[in-house]
Amino acid sequence: MIRFEHVEKRYVTGRAALTNFDLEVGVGELVFLTGPSGAGKSTALKLVGLLERPTGGRIVVGGIDLTQVERQDVPAYRQRVGMVFQDHRLLLARTVWDNVALPLIVAGTPRRELKSRLRAALDQVGLHGHEQQRALELSGGEQQRVGIARALVAGPDVLIADEPTGNLDPTLALEIMRLLVAVAQAGVTVLVASHDVHLIAPLGARRLSLDAGRVVGDAVG
């Protein structure tokens, strides 16, 4: 599903975020990218979401060579990828319903289809009944679940999550991680960046260790 081939990413400052980075992730697989700050975890996710472009190598996601995607085609590609962020990136003044509906509206989904798909996504993350609450009124964990519902509602092939539990207490963090495991079990390829190895160890998922932009370990559990 996702293949990195000798990928390099060097920022204009000259700092190398990824060096000769190789990775292969299968359909419906859950992979955690771990490592210290600056290891290249977020950069790898940004490259999969086409939020950044590699400076070398090749990235193929679902058969699409990302180095060949034209600027005008980037929005169509991003609609296929669900993204979850540490700071949730919600429209705080809007309701849960409005926030989760955004990817469907952006993708041109008819209004009459919205209701059923939104309900399904909110049920999946356990937020049924919170539809009309403003995002601002929710707890950190609930906000993150809204973020996950928003990432899933359009039925993406790939879900990327950058430190999704960074701002949460251990109980809520584990809850979010279990949710991501369930998403992967439903057939979505999930790539999660996290520095919290203690949190992800019990999940028994594949773990890729990064350091200074290089893969230094690839293990399960």
Place this chain on the structure above:
Amino acid sequence: MAKLRNAAERRPLRQRALVWIEQHCAAAADACGRLCGAPLASALTVAVIGIALTLPATLAVIVENTRLAARGFDAALDVSVYLKGGLPEAESRRLASRVAGRADVQTTRYVSPDEGLQEFRQWSGLGATLDVLGGNPLPGAIIVRPRATASDPAAIDRLVADLRGLSAVDQVQFDGLWVRRYSSVIDAIARVAQILGGLLAGAVLLIVGNTVRLDVAAHRNEIEILKRLGASDRFVRRPFLYGGVTYGLLGGLVSTLLVELLVVAGGGPVGRAAAAYGSLYKVAAPSGPLVLLLLGGGPLLGWLGAYATTTRQLRKIEPGGGN
């Protein structure tokens, strides 16, 4: 690489059309919400656009009215062609017909020596003196009305020169110089109105552009989120375009109302001044095309200003963080 198709492009055309309408309605509602959300700032922007459009529109109304008033001056452009004495009437009439056939001549009227004498007797008050002459000293004449207006003096000059060259013609008289000067002044005002119109249209573009730029900056976070979710620039731009069009439309409406008010306010004194000169002239309201220009041009300028600004601004907002 082949173009990536998004989910919407894979849907049937009818459904896509329905979604397109839904998205435009949502964008229009969003734009109205933003305008109403800052009523004072929006009202000020609309007022500035309205006033900017009013200045050239007022000049255009003055030009329209002056041209209307000048319509009665057509006869002043007539060219009097005096024929040589003793020219047979039949030949004179044939010449009048030949001149009337010219492309640059609207009409001709032949005035026989007898008719000329009668007209002269009527308006000169010298009837008794003319009787003393015993005979009719006046030649036949042709009154030629050119097709060209006062705004095309070269065409009238060419016609006068051609008429002077005719062998049967003794003298050609053209007294329309003052009409030409009057027309030149109107043309100059019209040109000033056009130039001002162009400059102030540019000002409207800048006003709308700056307002939309601030609006984009205020919604930067929202735009970044939308782009992460796969929104195209076209999708993000849409509410701002509706905002620009609304500013322009409201500005055009304000301008139309202001011009109407000026016509009402100025119409009384102008009408009284005309009446003092024995004229029934009344100031005319802005013409239909001018009102349409204001109501259509305002939104168009608003759209252009918003489009140029959002296109430039959205390129600067990329969710990657600009690393």
